Amino acid sequence: MLTGAAVLLGVTAGQAQAAEVSYATKCVPPSGIGLPDVIGTTKVDITAPATAKVGDTVDVVWKFTQAASKNPDIIDLPANSVQPSGTLKAAGAQTADVAMTGPRENPAIPKGGAMTLSDMKGTLKLTAAGQVTLTPDAYVVNALSTDTKCAPTETVQPAATITVTAGEGSPSTSPDPSQSGSPSPSQSPSSSTSPSVSVSPSASGTGTGGDGGQTDFTGKVVDIPYTCASPIGEKKATSPIQINARKSGGSYGLTVQFKKSVMDSPIDIPANKVKPTMQIVLGGSDEGTVKAEGPTNPAPIKQGAPIEIPDLTGTYKPGATGESTLSPGVLTIEALGTTTTCTPDSTAVSLTLNTQEQAGGASGGSGSSTTSGGSTTTSGGLAETGSGDHATLKALGLVAGTAILLGGAVFTFMPGRRLR
Known part of the structure; x- marks a missing residue:
């Protein structure tokens, strides 16, 4: 029995874990459109290692199982036109904001269809031994040249926990909270890099x-x-x-x-x-x-x-x-x-x-x-x-005939709600 338990522990230690959390979300459409803010529900799976050591840099994956909106009845969104980015909160043994970004990859999304967002990824360097919890926070949906900004309206429960053990020569207590991880992401993850044009x-x-x-x-x-x-x-x-x-x-x-x-x-x-x-x-x-x-x-x-x-x-x-x-x-x-x-x-x-x-x-x-x-x-x-x-x-x-018209189609709406 003891031998079997030891084998079982050896298999499970360090394996990735995933858990889904659901939270009410307020999404703000791009300015100048005249559409109201919308409250929807975001559902997220967070995948991270179950155990790691101080000094390790771990990979974290944020998977949307439900976005807080649907594509309104304005225009079909073409494939590979939507990109998400967001912030994952690390707490417990260390405090950090983990920048998460997904590729601009999506299937074609018809008018009224569910928003399909790519998986976001980020990394966190572990600095202290103990329990580190990972909680999804605000995120941005960029469709072409427009941003829809979404943030929780309630306390979000942690979606994953990493048990961090002390590495050789590493401290066993939490450092100063100012030792945070990755910075928060930009609110405009895919702004244009085209040069401005000016004439004398x-x-x-x-x-x-x-x-x-x-x-x-x-x-x-x-x-x-x-x-x-x-x-x-x-x-x-x-x-x-x-x-x-x-x-x-x-x-x-x-x-x-x-x-x-x-x-x-x-x-x-x-x-x-x-x-x-x-x-x-x-x-x-x-x-x-x-x-x-x-x-x-x-x-x-x-x-x-x-x-x-x-x-x-x-x-x-x-x-x-x-x-x-x-x-x-x-x-x-x-x-x-x-x-x-x-x-x-x-x-x-x-x-x-x-x-x-x-x-x-x-x-x-x-x-x-x-x-x-x-x-x-x-x-x-x-x-x-x-x-x-x-x-x-x-x-x-x-x-105006491409990016504005197409990018505006990502305005947030509650599932099932239609543009009047």
Whole structure:
């Protein structure tokens, strides 16, 4: 019997253990969406070694058996678009906050489907002999570029206990609580690393297209601040834009260029799912707008790859004789079945052309411009104030059509609760 007991102890000592705990959780949706906070139930399994020695670094696994939310009825979440991170509390013989992070791995989650979160992992270095308890705490669900923050609303019971024995030369009593383990995780575990885009104020001038047989006209790069409105919220964005023209007869072929990639793709985007359109604003002698369109993305865009906004093209047939100006206007993004409209907070003239009125051309205008309060307004009606009051951001309309619309779909809801 004694021998059998010894064998049994030898087998079980140090083996990993798992236990499930359930706790009420308050989840806060991303700001600017207008959705209320939600109380749900989180169920977690914690796996850790049953025994270890002082000085050991042990692996800990946090498995969600139930998240505190479902995917609301807004949009299907694609595969590998959701990433969890959180904090595990160590207490007893030592006190520590253990940073836990899971990979961005999930199956496709349909509207109204249960949120499926990957297992989170972390490590804890044991510093004192005795009983060390492990208790799940707050966590963050990142879907593309948005965070939903969840925290317990009640005392959570420990989910695992490690019996720590003294190692050779190690203390047998608990050290000062300040000797904590891993730091708490960031509340934005997968924030974008794309570079900001900025343009020198000197770029806000105008390219001028004269006559005299010239056919190609190059505009100036202008920094345009946008407010993008989507079905789930609003986002500010700034981008450098250039309008060029090529004369053919009495008309001009226009090309709108976005000078830099503004963001890395937060998810895999299938081919032919993103299409941008812009209304170029006419001013000076002419007025009205000219539609410029871009092609859909010809190939899939891999997660982490730069999102390139294609050149937008259109045809301008002048409706007046004189100096006509062209400025970036409203940008519309159709992406994955949704539409986002980006309106300039202010605009600036990129190109000025000496035009001759053509039959059936643009609407024509008085050709005058006015100055009020230090800002010039073209007949297009948008102030040329530049973007001095706008911080350059890492996303523009294309991101509004992908990351904003998709990322917002992780807003927390109680299981079964549906968006009104």
